[in-house]
Amino acid sequence: MREITYRQALNEALAEELERDPNVFLMGEEVAEYNGAYKVSQGLLERFGAKRIIDTPISENGFAGLGVGAAMVGLRPIIEFMTFSFSLVAFDQVVNNAPNMLTMSGGQFNIPITFRGPNGPAHQLGATHSHATECLYANTPGLKICTPATPRDAKGLLKTAIRDNDPVLVLEVELLYSSKGMVEDENVELLIPLGEAEVKREGSDVTIICYAQTVPLALAAAETLENEEEISAEVLDLRSIKPLDMEAILNSVSKTHRVVIVEQDRPFCGVGAEVTYRIQKEIFDQLDAPVLRVCQEDVAMPYNERLEMAVLPSAEKLIAAVKKVCYA
């Protein structure tokens, strides 16, 4: 094991899969000459050449569709969106073509495509560049979605996504690109299956369900709760939104009996809404308090920094919610 950044972990995953399978290629805005808007594809053009690391014009609907077509003829495209806010102009390709092709072709065409890039609000990017799209895509049958929060998960999930025979969205976190964490050595094949949540911190009084950028938030809040409130919080990182690891969720909640879901997306039809529904449906008798969610406010993301902070989930909001479900 060694410590590397989230960015480096993604870079290694791309390089390893490009190396392993000549059908894999990376396409997107600024991925080649500029080494990626966030430097995730650093050095890949030099190593794998312009045929496999392809710069595109600003034309998301075009290159996403190109990717779907390439997948239909047997390639394994990795489509980078500079941010998933821009995937919205390729909505038809991501939501309509990629996930439906297998069904619409009567099973003739698998679409082994990976859409990846930063997703969710970062810092003062304004309403149009701050979209958390997971709830939009999770609503679509046929798409798999993972949301790595650590370098290790980033590497292991991206590699798995590239090898998957169906469309997978790897929703990265801009604010975590420079974060560091322990990852297996380069000679170790690291594959983390889709649909496996991970307990990032054990606890007994409450389960905090989180993913992507709310994982570090939850871990910090759990620490504060332990020290200041004597509340032992279990932090469960979903890692994949779809498939959803219900077993891990139910196990943890059956142990703690109290749940707070902290997520970066919106309240209405957000990921937490579905998780909440399933918890109460499956293990109603295990609950000691209503499930609470901490998520964005239901408004357009303000540019103003203070207003943005007020709209986003925060440690304070999370701690207050945990105390409420713990009757503390």
Place this chain on the structure above:
Amino acid sequence: MPEIQMPKLSDTMTEGTLVAWKKKKGDKVTTGEVIAEIETDKATMEWESPEDGTLTEIYVEEGGKVDVGVKIAFIGAEGEAAPKEEKKKEPEPKAKEEEKKEQKETEKPAPAKEKEPETAPPQEKKETKAAEKKPAPKVEGGDEARVKASPIARRLAAEQGIDLSTVQGTGPDGRVTENDVRGVMKSKGPAPQPKSVPSRIAAAEGSRISLTGMRKVIAERLVESKGPVPHFYLNIEIDAGPLMTKRTELKSAGEKSDTAKITVNDFILKAAVEAAVKVPKANASFDGDAIVQYNDVNLGIAVALEEGLVTPVIRAAQGKSLREISETVKDLAHRARNKRMKPEEFQGGNFTVSNLGSYGIDNFLAIINPPQGFILSIGAVVKKAVVDDSDHIVTGQRMSIGMSCDHRVIDGALGAEYLKALRQLLENPTLLLI
């Protein structure tokens, strides 16, 4: 303050049942006047008003069981009303109020709300009333569905046979939470059988008998004892011949007087006290960082009741004659059986004598009643073949005495010394008459 709370009427009392109100709402009361009957874990007691005034509010109805410290009534000056506002603000008034408001808003159909403004104050009053009712846990059936409880609290209560309406809810708006039910389970004693054998339990379980206050205390105290108190046991068998003879003598000699009423057990109690006087180190108990030796010999006696047992205490028994001990025991036992004992009469024993002789038990070893230092277990007097001083086998009368000691206070040698003194007294019972 004129707000009256559930009093702590015994050391071990954590909750009390309001058996009966002797005064009605609106009645005048004076200090010292009996206003209610309260059942503690040990006994039902009359409870006197601590205030002069008018019983303006009753929060806990008859049959209600609440924790010590929970308000049960309000005694105000004439015309003074109970403070409506404060009443419901128990642990976290703000959250409660907010939630209440929210609920009200969602419950209320919009049009009704619109024509509400001028009637707003009465509506608030109604809320207060509803909240007022909440802490009085009615035991009558049918209201179960209206008890607010979290799903797991509900499930646990069902599993444990706990009536949810008797559980004090600490959640918002009085919601019974998992912790509230676990609290009740804890006070009920150890959890029942593990879940791994549900079918067997289901088959074997004929009925569930809810624990009475007394049974709960028995369970708590004995678990408290066997867990942390390191028990060890000593056993002797004494020659009960002289004792039986002496007792018969007293019986026939005093046919017309009260000496006829002196029992073998009275002799044993007297001997236990005298032995403690002779071996004062045994008259002690463990108290954290010290051993406390007592001047008085406060003797506990285990009295079996239909629903359990209690251990009333004969205080300063070292100064009491056999006759006085006999009389005290009869009085205590009688009142214990009628649940008419004062709490202090259960408290402060230094050690206990438990006698199962009349139940035909040959010998046994009782569990110490903490924080006492030891307990004597008296078996039945039985006829046995014994070897006498001249090596002949003869018919003897023997009695087995067990002594369970808290090893932190009493070591083997000290226990032996006490038993030696006890044997000497019981085998020479004339000494007990002096």
